[in-house]
Amino acid sequence: MFHVKHYAVIVIGGGHAGVEAAAASARLGSRTLLISLDTDKIGVMSCNPAIGGLGKGHLVREIDALDGIMGRAGDLAGIQYRLLNRRKGAAVQGPRIQADRKLYRLAVQDALKATQNLDLLAGEVVGLLVKDQKVYGVELAGDVQIHADAVVLTSGTFLNGVIHIGDKRHVGGRMGDRPSVRLAHQLGDLGLQRGRLKTGTPPRLDGRSINWDRLEHQAGDEHPVMLSFLSSVPAVRQVSCGVTHTNEKTHEVVRANLSRSAMYGGHIEGVGPRYCPSIEDKIVRFAEKDSHQIFLEPEGLDDTTVYPNGISTSLPAEVQEDYVRTIVGLENVKITQPGYAIEYDFFDPRGLTDTLELRAIQNFWMAGQINGTTGYEEAGAQGVIAGLNAALRVQGRGPKTFSRTDSYLGVMTSDLISRGVTEPYRMFTSRAEFRLSLRADNADQRLTQSGIDLGLVHEGRAHAYHRKMELVEAGRADLDALQLTPTELQARGVKISKDGVRRSGLAVLAIDGVARGVLDDLAPTFASLPEDIRQQIITDAVYAQYTDRQKVAADALQRDEAVAIPSDIDFRSISGLSNELVVKLVCNKPATIAAAKQIEGMTPAALILILARIKRDGVKRAG
Amino acid sequence: MDTIYALASARGRAGVSVLRISGPLAFETVRGLGVETLPEPRRAALRRLSDETGPLDDALVLLFQKGASFTGEDVAELHVHGSLATISAVLRALSKMPGCRLAEAGEFTRRALENGCLDLAQVEGLADLIDAETESQRRQALRVLSGAIGRRADGWRRDLIRAAALIEATIDFADEDVPVDVRPEVNALLDTVLLDLRQEVAGSRAAERIRDGFEVAIVGAPNSGKSTLLNALAGRDAALTSDVAGTTRDIIEVRMDMGGLAVTVLDTAGLRTTDDPVETLGIERAVQRAKQADLRVFLDDGNPLSLGPIENDIVVGAKADLTGVGVSGLTGQGLDQLVQDITKYLQTLSGQSSTITRERHRLAISNAIAHLESAQDELISKAKDEVAAEALRHGIFELDLLVGRVDVEDLLGEIFSSFCIGK
């Protein structure tokens, strides 16, 4: 055996979860090691070359607000920017980019190399070192052990990964990578609740064989909105995507070969996401539709590969070629890599605490796809939570948790740990009940200060944030000092009824359809601010009207979240609880009253009994 | 922290009913009910409660200060006359107070616990009680939901899920193959549900009456034979009858079955002007109660009254034993006809009843209506989809008890089964 090294935190896996976890832990000042099968593949985008979107864009902004990597790396690689829902309200706008795969991967690797306290290591982790239900390190293939005070596992789709193309299958973590089998075994032996999920990806096309002239094109936004709060303009040349459609002929080919699809041929047991159906699924489930849209997305500036978004499949390779060639513009297309489906293990996230630490084993966190989620953004966001908390533990500091009321990070954590997953979990804005206050535009206002307080945010960003907030507050104060009567406002062309109410400048600019500059002569400070700051002030004011209403509900929830249920509570000994509830409580182990409330069948009376027990135990402990 | 209120004594007709208000605005709320001088804490005092429609009741008001109350917060107890009409009226007035809402099941106890006012043993003792309460509420909800209201609620649920899913689809899947303009369909769905909900509220009074009983007041001058009539109807000596005018000072209630409907017949003080302050008070209260009843039977003996019949009220000649026409409690003359007339009218009323039966339901539906209307307004006239979605969510939340909880998974399920999502 080699000599044993020691790190504060080890992160296993260099996917999007692992990258953020390692970076967060290192930013917090803990000596961190990131181990991945192949360090050149750190930051690889396994599937579509896009980052952000609705809900997902919100997550990217939150990662960025905590000084994570995804937003900045994305902006260095963005070859097309689109703000989704541009015409709707700011609360439901999500920034999205098309990324140059290679540039993204390199930007991530550069960011890691520039991070202090962080080492990278290529290798396969084959086991965790566990003693007394505590993790103290990892074992690598080749009989190497490395010790650590905390370990974060982010092995993605690699655990017992099986790749399906038609009726052919082979083991693999993703195309071109071997799976993690030994580690999967050991985790199984630890008694963790395991499940099987699947996801798919479309064939990749050679862009030089596409007849672009026959296609519609979709360009990016004229005024690109960046992923990161620190970026201002795209870093590289911008491109457009092609748009085409499937047709009756395509559907015929697919229908005729359904039995040869891995999924329809019954070769796959895992559950796939409803929102990411394969072309087989689309044609079976929506038989009445005679055409489906496909976006042809370039994978990079100096890369001829094209990602046809909308036709993921697990049909045999030759059928893939047949159906793709029925599509306008793709008549002579060459497939460079066939589409495939992948099945993999995940662990029931209900076994995790609200910092994503495993309850069964101490000092061990899990983040990313292994928890049943899908998507880079979901993985990255969990990485931040897990890496941050692993480092906090090692440093002997209290945990940092996120709430449904302050972030999508909180929404995702709470959904995962209290409800578990039945299909790969993806973020949507509709999952956030406080959507009007959890906006992409105010992620920094919601999170950055807490990141600064923790020491998670580097000086440059902290400075930029403080500077921004000074301007925002100056502008707000300027507008707040104004008191305008309806008559004065009407004289300025503001459409308003004569209700005799004096309004502050903020309230005026929050009214629908009022021009941004209408009070500029009265509010010189506000008038002199940069456009983006002015917009921020107005957006905040517009939503303040509704967020006041949300506040009551948010306060109630926060109160419930603040009441922790000790992990050693014995639900069985609480008389008055029904057996059914005891079973659910024992197996769900809610960490707070808020989590207990989410359990199906929970009654107010039962909550009161639990509360009473917490109080009594609390008194005993204190006494 | 909200201020909460609820009926603390058992529901149903009783001599006295206790309404409890707890929270920072508890005392303020009592003031809001027209009580100008609050009694000293822990000293009961008689006060007149009123709202903008006029007096509600004369109630015993009892205040407990923060730290010395059941919940640990400022608490006010209102001991009101235990008639259903009075309780409903006061609850309704409370629901309009700012910062005040109906307590959730077990919420008083929970506050008591959080404020350290109960120990575990007490709570465990109470839990049985609450269990009984919530269990019976649950059973009641189930019972109600399994019948007519259940079928209606299923329809609302379907429509609301569909409406919410349509809006959410255009928000969360903006870059997918989803319909661009869902407004007409959402609007139509909301119209349908709103129409039903408004009908429910309109008919809720009758429904409440079917459950709790209709009130019929016998009105007449002193000594016009009201009490004798009541006794004849009830078949026992319910009211104290004598020849001395003004014997019936308080309101006497007798519950009976008329044509299958539960009916409470009220015998009110004889209406006349008098110098006796106690009797004056009785008369005022009689007028008030008579006005609130579902039907009034006027015994006309030719004397002028301070209260006149309104549409559908029944006017009959008093003491038919002496005059030969009308009704007589003494001889039973005209009694059958009177009972028939009363029953017929009450049956018409009950025919208009809606399926909701509780003040809690009515309140929830009224709130839901307000939210759904605002959702329509935000969507159609302001094109603020995300705000409309929020209002719709609040509306559904209010209807939770009736339609069951609508989870985000329900919305996603509807979206994924209706539209082909996934690029």
Ligand SMILES: Cc1cc2nc3c(=O)[nH]c(=O)nc-3n(C[C@H](O)[C@H](O)[C@H](O)COP(=O)(O)OP(=O)(O)OC[C@H]3O[C@@H](n4cnc5c(N)ncnc54)[C@H](O)[C@@H]3O)c2cc1C
């Ligand atoms: C075929 C396919 C299709 C997909 N389709 C979609 C889609 O349509 N939409 C969508 O949003 N997302 C999709 N995804 C998911 C997306 O790629 C993942 O959600 C995301 O990459 C998960 O990030 P992660 O960090 O959890 O894991 P990964 O990105 O999978 O990274 C795992 C990392 O762990 C390393 N590793 C694994 N085991 C070990 C070990 N034992 N020792 C050392 N290192 C190890 C690997 O080398 C790898 O670097 C798809 C993924 C695949 C593979």
